[in-house]
Amino acid sequence: SAVISQKPSRDICQRGTSLTIQCQVDSQVTMMFWYRQQPGQSLTLIATANQGSEATYESGFVIDKFPISRPNLTFSTLTVSNMSPEDSSIYLCSVGDNEQFFGPGTRLTVL
Amino acid sequence: LAKTTQPISMDSYEGQEVNITCSHNNIATNDYITWYQQFPSQGPRFIIQGYKTKVTNEVASLFIPADRKSSTLSLPRVSLSDTAVYYCLPGRDTGRRALTFGSGTRLQVQP
Numbered sequence: 193s194a195v196i197s198q199k200p201s202r203d204i205c206q207r208g209t210s211l212t213i214q215c216q217v218d219s220q221v222t223m224m225f226w227y228r229q230q231p232g233q234s235l236t237l238i239a240t241a242n243q244g245s246e247a248t249y250e251s252g253f254v255i256d257k258f259p260i261s262r263p264n265l266t267f268s269t270l271t272v273s274n275m276s277p278e279d280s281s282i283y284l285c286s287v288g289d290n291e292q293f294f295g296p297g298t299r300l301t302v303l
Numbered sequence: 304l305a306k307t308t309q310p311i312s313m314d315s316y317e318g319q320e321v322n323i324t325c326s327h328n329n330i331a332t333n334d335y336i337t338w339y340q341q342f343p344s345q346g347p348r349f350i351i352q353g354y355k356t357k358v359t360n361e362v363a364s365l366f367i368p369a370d371r372k373s374s375t376l377s378l379p380r381v382s383l384s385d386t387a388v389y390y391c392l393p394g395r396d397t398g399r400r401a402l403t404f405g406s407g408t409r410l411q412v413q414p
Contacts, residue, residue, distance in 0.1 A: 196346075223399050234390070235347070235404040250401075284346045288399040291337075294346025 194219055194287050196295035204301045205275055212271045213298045215285035220265035223288035226258075229297070230281045238283075241268040275302045305330040305393040307405040314411050321378045323408050325391035328372045334393040336367060336374045341388045341407070350389075351376070352397070378410075386412045 195218040205211050215224070224241040239247040239260055247260035262268045272279050282297040308326040315321045327336070335354050339347040351358055353365040353374070364377040378385055390407040394400065 225401050234406050235402070237401045237403070240401055286346070286402075288397075290398045291349040291352075292398055292402060294348065297344070297346050299344075 194221060194289065194293040196285060196287060196293055198283075198285060198295040198298050200298060201296065202299040202301075204303060207276050207302055209275055210271055210273045211275065211300060212269050213283050213285075213300075215268045215270070215295055217266045217287050221287040221289060222265065224262060224268050225286045225288070225292075226260060226268070226270045227284045227286065227294075228281045229284060235284065238270070241270075241285075272300065275300075277302045305334060307391055307393065309389075309391060309405060309408045311406065312409040312411065314413065315381055316413050317382055318380050321381050321385070321410060321412075323376045323378075323389050323391075323410070324373055325376070326373045327391070327393045330371055330393045331395070333395050335395065335397065336365070336371075337392045337394065337397045338363070338365065338374075338376050339390045339392065339402075339404075341390070343387075347390065347404075381410075381412045383412050383414065386410060 197216045199214045226238040227235040229235045237250050238253045239249040241260050241262040243262045259271045280302045284297045286292045286294045305327040337352040338350045340350045341347040351365045355367050358365045366375040388407040388409050
């Protein structure tokens with residue numbers, strides 16, 4: 193199994209600002225993903241974080257809004273840029289091996 | 304990807320057996336069926352996976368009929384701590400691929 197930590201666990205931000213969320217894994221993993229879970233909703237995939245290359249984004253998500261870094265096999269960041277209240281969500285990272293393991297999530301509130 | 308249909312919510316009492324059925328009529332031949340559990344304020348976690356017939360582990364049982372167009376997650380003698388959202392996800396290599404979550408089933412266990 194993999195142990196995943198995310199920072200910050202929660203934050204309240206002003207519209208127009210940016211927040212960078214960190215995801216740290218206790219072992220090297222190939223596959224790492226970022227999801228968003230809006231209040232009361234299911235999880236939606238934002239992108240696959242690729243080590244050494246640009247992230248692969250799902251339809252409706254763009255790099256300018258959600259830039260992702262993956263400098264090595266244990267760490268990734270997701271930035272939520274130029275935030276608006278509609279970006280208020282829980283952001284989760286996950287890593288994949290025989291099964292997927294999810295981090296605890298970052299609860300973001302944008303005022 | 305196979306589209307899934309699950310009950311939106313279910314209520315139960317402590318000590319009862321709970322069965323949650325998921326329909327996945329267009330499941331592909333190579334797809335497994337995986338169930339995830341999400342507690343409030345946590346990321347989803349893997350519960351059980353199967354291909355056909357019956358699979359049992361320390362947490363749950365999974366029943367899959369011969370046509371594989373549905374699956375039933377069975378939770379024996381639920382407790383208050385089983386209150387969570389349960390997602391069924393058909394797919395291949397679900398550990399290493401991004402997951403597509405449906406709406407899930409919100410289980411509320413009462414004393």
